[in-house]
Amino acid sequence: MTKIGIPRALLYYQYYPMWKTFFEELGAEVVVSPPTTQVMLSSGASRVVADTCLPVKVFLGHVLCLVGECDFMFIPAIRSVKRKIYNCSKLLGLPDMTKAVIPESPPILDIDIDVNKGRRDLYQAIYQLGRRFTWSPFKVRQASLAAWQAHLNYQQLMSRYGLTPPQAIERISGTPEAEPKTPSGNPTPNLGTIALIGHPYLLYDEHINYRLVHWLEQAHYKVLTPEMLTAEELESATARLVGRARWTYEDDVVGAGEHYLESGVDGVIGIMTFGCGPDSLMMDMVRRRAAKLRATAFMSLTLEEHTAKTGVVTRLEAFLDMISRRKRRQAEVCV
Amino acid sequence: METYLGIDVGSVTTKLAVLDGNDELVTYIYLPTQGKPIEMVQQCLKQIKPQLPEDVNIRGVATTGSARYLAGVIVGADLVKNEITSHAVATLQYVPQVQTIIEIGGQDSKIIIVRDGVVTDFGMNTVCAAGTGSFLDHQALRLNMSIEEFARRALDSNTPVRIAGRCTVFAESDMVHKQQMGHRIEDIIYGLCQALVRNYLNNVGLGKEIKPPIVFQGGVAFNQGIVKALQEELGTEVIVLPHHEVMGAIGAALLVHEGMAGSNNGSQFKGFGVSEVKYHTSSFECKACPNHCEIAQLSVGGQALARWGGRCDLWEGSPTS
Structure with missing residues (x-):
């Protein structure tokens, strides 16, 4: 064959x-x-x-x-x-x-x-x-x-069941994707929800993103990604933010960013690689939008060939701290 | 006396700060890391011990900085916290109305945006260490002067020269070029300060809403030339606190105080005796999968205390047996 x-x-x-x-x-x-x-x-x-x-x-x-x-x-x-x-x-x-x-x-x-x-x-x-x-x-x-x-x-x-591409592929083909799994399963996502935006080849390649999704899940956060939105949701959000899209797969970044910023998640993290022209422009649009809306925390994370994950972990820890301290402050004000 | 210890092990310097039960600074220490984080933590503990009262009772220990996990295992930390949160918490303690925190350290630089007492945004330098303390040190060394003299002479500049600050390699060649053309060294140094400030604001500060009050901290805040250039560029006053170089350690101590207040557990602090323990570090390549991660191992007397550096959880954390 x-x-x-x-x-x-x-x-x-x-x-x-x-x-x-x-x-x-x-x-x-x-x-x-x-x-x-x-x-x-x-x-x-x-x-x-x-x-x-x-x-x-x-x-x-x-x-x-x-x-x-x-x-x-x-x-x-x-x-x-x-x-x-x-x-x-x-x-x-x-x-x-x-x-x-x-x-x-x-x-x-x-x-x-x-x-x-x-x-x-x-x-x-x-x-x-x-x-x-x-x-x-x-x-x-x-x-x-x-x-x-x-x-x-x-x-x-x-989009309907909130699966990530590797999970969906696993479901379709019936064979588990060769990914490291935690023996005890994931902890309950009870601290909040983080939306990751960026191209799928960054979000699901666990080697280049230092197991980002896994890391966030271990920190008790639920993770949402652009694939969990329908094409219509992505397109209309992109249209709201930039009018007409200019690059293929821009919806993954801009559309998902705009959608999640307005959807009440606790934080949005934009993942891009150093030296990507379209992403550096698109992520900036999302950042500006986040700054204008003020309601949702936003951070962009740049991946490169570093072999140590320290830089990424420090930023993630600070981002989650920012979210939890902000929530605590809001709770204090409400009381 | 009830005290809380904050340890900030940065890439270039190691800082310890001790706070009392009212969060007042009892004493602190600031030493170069010299590429030996374990030895320096031990050294700092040894040196700070005599400065503390006899009846000192360490109720909580927190570590921060890029070697926070390593330091945490050595001292028995109750809390391991990233340096961004630590810096923000410390600054808010002294300047509650702060809106912007600028921190430039040895190897990285950060900006933290605060509104109504909570962090709303932050940024760190990405793939390049241009404009951090190490580069200034290197330039001072090249000009054969101490970093203190370097900072002082920047203030004597009348007509600063323009230096490209986008990249340290370009900055250095620009500096050499200007020096060979006969420009005054003071003007070149201050020109460099301006270039670094511009680079910081364009890179780390990109898209951030920089509003006063602005607090400037970290080792580079000692440099009056940078402070002056920063104030000129921002067109507003920049506050440099008295203990600006140990803010990370102070923040860690504040956070562990806050954290221990809600729990009945005692501190896991291993005591000042750890400065005498002989730690051994080694590394090996994990062969479990084709990634061949470099695993670093910390051990005492042949017993592994902690391992890390892998991409999966196989070796992470403390070995149970």
Whole structure:
């Protein structure tokens, strides 16, 4: 059976069930790289110039990990999923960049997703990808419909039941994601609610975010993320704050930020990486909004290749202290 | 006498502060960490002991600063608190109406925004240590003068030169360049102070609502040149408290007093005798998963006291056996 490698990085968290269904429907087997490790990050970083952003370095590490494990590497170029809104240049050129810096990679299956070119081009692109497995346009059509259905189910699992992408993927595939679990389960989230905003490849990659979600849960906070909102909620919140979105996946940051700031959570933490252009602009919009509303505590956290987690922990501790001391003060005033 | 001990182990200096039951400062100590946090905590305890009254009764101990977990295990801390909360609590004790706290230490700098007596926002320098105490020390050393003289001479400047403060590497090359062109050293030093203040306000203070009263603390607040540049740039008075360099330790002591008030438990303080204990630190690479985390271990007489540094919980905290 043909093996398709899918790196567990970048857009994996948004589209994995869709991609997996598509390839499996066409009779291929899907291989996913294991969760990020320091070795993967270093190997990815060694292939590119230092200025390349952290998520791309991580992505390349995952690709390297899959070399020798699969017959094809699936790296789509997702240019645009909404009209006139484009993706960041690193994601646009991902297949080409990977080809250039990892020449030993198995052949890369890429597909241009650009809704601006119209339906016809989109279907053509999907057919071109599926044609590698079957000559029957009908079978490709069946596979893509099944894939789309899997995607809708996946999104619904997250927005309706409040699951994170790794949890939803685990639920769908029935196999537990290889993540460290606490033996005693999580403590009761009785101190409040924190919303994390940022791209899924930062929020759910436990290596680069120092197990942020786990840390907050251990501190007795309930954690909400952008995936737990519906596309409509995200879109309308983005429209309220910035009018028209300018980058693909901006809703994860701006829309979720605006939504959660107004929803009465105790705090919002924006996660971004050092050197991400779109994020640095978008997070600033959310910060300004938070400063204007004043009701909800906001902090942005910048992740980089530091190996010690001290800096992140100090900020998180101070942020939670700020929230709890603020609450206590409000309680005193009310009495 | 009922007292509370706050220990702030920063990257460059180690501070101890002892408060009495009324939260008045009894005594404090301020020593360079010299890259040896364990030895310096022991040294500080040894030196502060004779300054305390005979009947001293330590009712609570708290640690803060970047080595707070390490120091906490050594002394038996009742509370381990991050330095942002500690600084805010201490400043609020002395200047209750404070709205902005500027703290510049050896390796990091922070801004804390306070409204109506509670912290509403804070910021810390991100990936770069430009404009912190270490850099000033380094420049003083390069000019072959003490940091005190460096600060004093900044005040003698008439026409400060412009220095790029965005990055310390650029700042240093700018300084060398100006010095080779024959500018007065005083003007270069004060120009550097201005550059660092601008860098601080543009980086750490970015997007923060800086309102008076403004309190400036941390080791760099000793530097009159920086204080002057800060006041000029902000166009308002900046308060420097008498014990500004030990505010983190004072805050930790205040917090442990507050925390112990509600509990009946005694302090876990191991006593001043810990300054005689021989601690041993080592590290190893965990091979349990491909991450190969570096685990640091603190032990006494071959017995492991604490381990940390892993990405998972496998080694974290104190070993139970």
